[in-house]
Amino acid sequence: MGPVLITFIRLVKTPEAMNDVIVESYFKALDFIQNELKERGSKFLDGDQPGYADYMIWPWFERLITLDDERIKMDEPKYGLMLAYIKNMLQDPVVNEYLLPKEIFKEFHSAFILGTKPKYDLLEK
Numbered sequence: 001m002g003p004v005l006i007t008f009i010r011l012v013k014t015p016e017a018m019n020d021v022i023v024e025s026y027f028k029a030l031d032f033i034q035n036e037l038k039e040r041g042s043k044f045l046d047g048d049q050p051g052y053a054d055y056m057i058w059p060w061f062e063r064l065i066t067l068d069d070e071r072i073k074m075d076e077p078k079y080g081l082m083l084a085y086i087k088n089m090l091q092d093p094v095v096n097e098y099l100l101p102k103e104i105f106k107e108f109h110s111a112f113i114l115g116t117k118p119k120y121d122l123l124e125k
Helices: 002-013 020-040 052-064 076-091 093-098 102-114
Strands: none
Touching: 002 020, 002 052, 002 102, 020 076, 052 076, 052 093, 076 093
């Protein structure tokens, strides 16, 4: 998951530092997860229901899907299993209960780009 985390941090804090190596590593990580899903023949890494591995990697995907950056976009033909995985995770009751709106993530992360202090109390609105 290192490349996914690195991609997220770069896009949020220093998008100008994104380069082809980071993007390539990100897609290799996606390929790995997608291949695991394919080999297992299941909706989730843990089977028919999300398990430990799914919940451990989910927070990074939850954040990445809020970013509008063409360089990390998963296209349907190649990443159909990953997109289905994300859709299935979004429908999981545990994930759904704690899911934050995209706007909250965007507002919070915009502080890093602007060089301002993040608003840690956004959820208190």
